[in-house]
Structures are given as structure tokens and as C-alpha cells.
Amino acid sequence: MKPLTGFELLRPSTLSGALELLATLELAWPIAGGTDLIPQFKDDGCESKHLVDLSLIRELNGIKMEDNFIVIGPMTTQTQVISSQLIEENAPALHEAVKLMGSPQIRNRATIGGNLCNASPAADTAPPLLVHDAEVKLTSLEDSRWIPLTDFFAEECTALEPNELMTSIRFPVVHGASSSFQRIGRRRGFTLSVLNLAVYIERDGKNLSEVKIAVGAVAPTPIMLEKVERELKGMRMDTNLLEHARKMVSEAVNPRDSARSSGEYKREMAGVLTKRALSAAWTRVGGKLP
Amino acid sequence: MIFELNGKNVGVEAKPTVTLLDLLRGELGVTSVKKGCEQGECGACTVLLDGDPVTSCLILAPQVEGRRVLTIEGLVDNPLVRELREAFLRNGAVQCGYCTPGMLLSGYALLRDNKRPSEEEVKTAIEGNICRCTGYVAIIESILDAAERIAPD
Numbered sequence: 001m002k003p004l005t006g007f008e009l010l011r012p013s014t015l016s017g018a019l020e021l022l023a024t025l026e027l028a029w030p031i032a033g034g035t036d037l038i039p040q041f042k043d044d045g046c047e048s049k050h051l052v053d054l055s056l057i058r059e060l061n062g063i064k065m066e067d068n069f070i071v072i073g074p075m076t077t078q079t080q081v082i083s084s085q086l087i088e089e090n091a092p093a094l095h096e097a098v099k100l101m102g103s104p105q106i107r108n109r110a111t112i113g114g115n116l117c118n119a120s121p122a123a124d125t126a127p128p129l130l131v132h133d134a135e136v137k138l139t140s141l142e143d144s145r146w147i148p149l150t151d152f153f154a155e156e157c158t159a160l161e162p163n164e165l166m167t168s169i170r171f172p173v174v175h176g177a178s179s180s181f182q183r184i185g186r187r188r189g190f191t192l193s194v195l196n197l198a199v200y201i202e203r204d205g206k207n208l209s210e211v212k213i214a215v216g217a218v219a220p221t222p223i224m225l226e227k228v229e230r231e232l233k234g235m236r237m238d239t240n241l242l243e244h245a246r247k248m249v250s251e252a253v254n255p256r257d258s259a260r261s262s263g264e265y266k267r268e269m270a271g272v273l274t275k276r277a278l279s280a281a282w283t284r285v286g287g288k289l290p
Numbered sequence: 291m292i293f294e295l296n297g298k299n300v301g302v303e304a305k306p307t308v309t310l311l312d313l314l315r316g317e318l319g320v321t322s323v324k325k326g327c328e329q330g331e332c333g334a335c336t337v338l339l340d341g342d343p344v345t346s347c348l349i350l351a352p353q354v355e356g357r358r359v360l361t362i363e364g365l366v367d368n369p370l371v372r373e374l375r376e377a378f379l380r381n382g383a384v385q386c387g388y389c390t391p392g393m394l395l396s397g398y399a400l401l402r403d404n405k406r407p408s409e410e411e412v413k414t415a416i417e418g419n420i421c422r423c424t425g426y427v428a429i430i431e432s433i434l435d436a437a438e439r440i441a442p443d
Binding site for chain 1: 306307308309328329330331333336339342343344345347348349350352353355396399413414415417418419
């Protein structure tokens with residue numbers, strides 16, 4: 001472990017202040033809850049000379065409903081997400097994912113924007129937000145743009161430009177929809193996901209009128225399984241469909257062997273988690289399984 | 291920088307490269323806050339920040355400016371902590387003792403907000419505190435025992 005060294009900490013209280021610092025200072029990096037970055041600095045040292053702490057910027061924190069969208073400030077902590085009824089009711093997959101992340105001590109610091117911007121392939125908030133069709137707002141001093149979360153993740157980086165910050169996350173509220181998050185870890189509490197998966201569905205009687213599936217830790221970025229989604233959309237929900245979905249998802253992912261698991265295990269389990277998630281989401285929208 | 295430590299305002303020079311853990315132990319002599327993994331994994335350095343459990347090894351000293359930090363020293367006379375302490379003694383929940391201050395703080399934060407936790411809720415509350423003597427059963431029983439004793443029936 002290395003001593004922390006070589007950086008100043010700046011604590012702007014406004015977004016424009018933070019953007020100004022990022023645009024003008026040499027090697028300036030934003031820092032959110034610090035639960036990923038600080039251990040990383042202790043392991044590898046810190047290349048940044050100026051850490052811009054975003055925790056005092058009020059406009060980046062909080063959860064609200066706006067024009068049928070749930071809007072989440074990226075500096076909202078995981079604890080805040082867990083205690084939000086709005087999230088629990090409208091995006092159960094996100095609620096479940098965040099409840100399983102870290103420990104109370106970590107959830108009190110770690111932020112949803114930090115989890116996305118750190119862009120781990122296994123980030124637990126990514127699959128739920130992907131299936132809920134989330135968009136993120138990226139802001140620089142000059143400009144602001146909304147992009148779909150699917151376009152945010154790239155291999156070992158994100159769509160963020162050096163002078164940009166993620167300043168908002170939003171997704172639509174859809175009646176008659178539900179979602180579920182499932183994961184595999186090496187133990188139940190306080191562990192990184194070996195594999196994670198979220199499913200979003202809309203129900204029309206006995207049929208699935210919409211299906212979204214996102215999987216983490218099977219590729220360099222979290223991915224959506226569009227081909228499987230198209231295949232399942234409109235189909236009647238029953239045990240045959242669950243089995244069909246399991247097979248298709250296992251065939252659709254191609255994870256590599258990693259330190260935490262073999263690729264073969266992940267491929268099998270992606271199918272199993274799909275079944276679990278589809279069943280859970282279906283039950284949530286009042287559906288029954290024979 | 292000024293912050294509130296165990297009910298008293300303290301003024302210190304807070305370097306950005308010093309963690310709250312090192313500030314507390316090194317400069318302020320608060321030695322109940324233990325240095326374990328320094329990665330936020332073990333919970334030995336747990337403190338309450340504005341009432342919420344956090345790992346002080348992941349917080350940079352200047353980040354607590356104007357905020358309330360509580361360690362177990364600041365809760366010596368707290369009735370709930372007294373119940374917890376006695377339950378830990380009664381149930382043999384202290385072996386080497388290294389995790390104990392963090393366990394007590396996590397247990398305290400739980401019982402303060404939830405007077406009758408289930409065993410599952412106790413486990414979740416201490417999932418960020420590692421006991422390397424693996425004395426978890428006695429610790430969980432102690433927190434449930436303390437809850438039982440403070441419960442208004």
C-alpha cells in the first residue's frame with residue numbers, strides 16, 4: 001500500500017465552479033464518494049494533481065420525479081437510493097442492485113454516478129439502469145448533452161470528455177412495467193459481482209409486451225442482449241418461455257475466464273439468472289406462472 | 291479546518307493526503323479507531339459521520355470540515371451503547387477486540403434506527419465489519435440481546 005501523495009483537494013460548491021476547475025487545472029480529476037478511487041490511489045498511486053471533490057454540489061444530489069421521468073443526481077449515495085420509495089416502486093431492479101452493493105459504510109459514501117463513471121464491467125447499477133432505458137447528461141463549461149446509457153460505456157473508458165461531468169441520470173416511468181436484478185457473488189454480503197443481470201418487462205395479459213435484458217461482467221462493458229429481447233417480445237409468459245430465454249441468453253453471451261470465475265460458469269449462470277429475473281419481474285406485475 | 295469530534299469542536303490542519311483515520315489516530319489520539327485493511331473492506335476504522343457509519347480510511351481529512359464525527363469514545367455514556375457493551379461482555383463477543391469499536395458503532399447505528407431488528411438485519415448492519423477471530427455468532431447474538439433489553443415490550 002502506498003501513502004497518498006501529490007494531490008490537492010478542491011471542494012467547489014457549485015457545478016460551474018467544478019467545471020471551471022476541471023477545465024483549467026492541470027491533471028484535475030473529479031472524485032465522488034471515493035470508495036473506488038481512494039483504494040486505487042493507495043494501490044497504484046494517484047496521477048492526478050488536483051482532485052475536485054463533487055460532494056458539496058447540491059444540484060448533483062437527490063432523486064425526483066419530473067415529467068414522467070425519474071431523475072437522479074449522480075452524487076446521490078447508494079443509501080439514498082435504497083431509501084427512495086420512488087425507486088423501489090418504479091425501478092425495483094435498481095433498488096435490489098444497490099441494496100446488495102458494498103456494506104452500510106460503503107453505501108453511505110458511494111454514489112450512483114461514481115459507480116457508472118468508474119465503469120467497471122461488473123458495476124451493479126449499470127444493468128438495471130440500462131434495462132430501464134436510462135440516459136445520462138454530460139456537461140462541460142460550453143455544452144450539455146443527453147446520451148443513452150448504452151452509448152456511455154466503452155472498453156476501459158466512457159463517453160466522458162476530460163472537461164465533462166455526468167450531471168444527471170434519468171429514465172422514464174412506465175405503468176405496468178417492472179424489473180428485477182440478480183447477481184452471483186463469491187459470498188452473499190459485501191462482494192463484487194462475478195456476474196450480474198437485470199431484466200425489464202412490460203406485461204399485456206399473458207404476454208410480454210416488452211423485454212429488456214442487460215448483463216454485466218461478461219464483456220468489457222455491461223451489454224444489452226437485443227437479439228434475445230426481440231425474440232422474447234410479444235411471447236406468452238410460461239415455463240417454456242423461461243427455458244427458451246435461459247438457453248438463448250447462455251448462447252448470446254461469451255464471457256472470458258477471469259480470476260473470479262470461468263467463462264463457462266458465467267455463461268451457464270447468465271441463463272439461470274435470466275430465468276430468475278423474468279420470474280421475479282413477472283410476479284411483480286401481477287403475473288402468475290403455472 | 292474545524293469539525294466536531296465527539297461533541298467538541300476541534301481545529302486541525304487537514305492535509306488532503308491524510309485520511310480521517312490517520313488524522314484521528316495520529317494527530318488527535320483517538321485510538322479506538324483501528325487501522326486494518328485501509329481499503330474500506332474491514333470496518334475496523336468505522337466512525338459515525340453525521341450519524342452514519344463510514345470507513346474513515348476512505349475519507350480525506352478536509353472532507354469532514356464542519357461535520358460531526360463520533361467514535362466510540364464519544365458514546366461512552368450513551369445508554370444504548372452501554373447496553374451493547376454489556377451484551378458483548380455477557381455473550382463473549384470480544385476475542386482479540388480489534389473489530390469491537392467498529393462492531394459497536396455499526397450495532398449502535400442499527401439499534402438507534404431500528405429497535406427490533408431481525409437477525410438478517412443485524413447481519414446486514416455488520417456486513418462491513420470483519421471479525422478475523424470469526425466470532426460472528428456471539429456478536430450477532432449480542433446485538434439481538436441488546437435490542438431485546440432496550441425494547442419497550
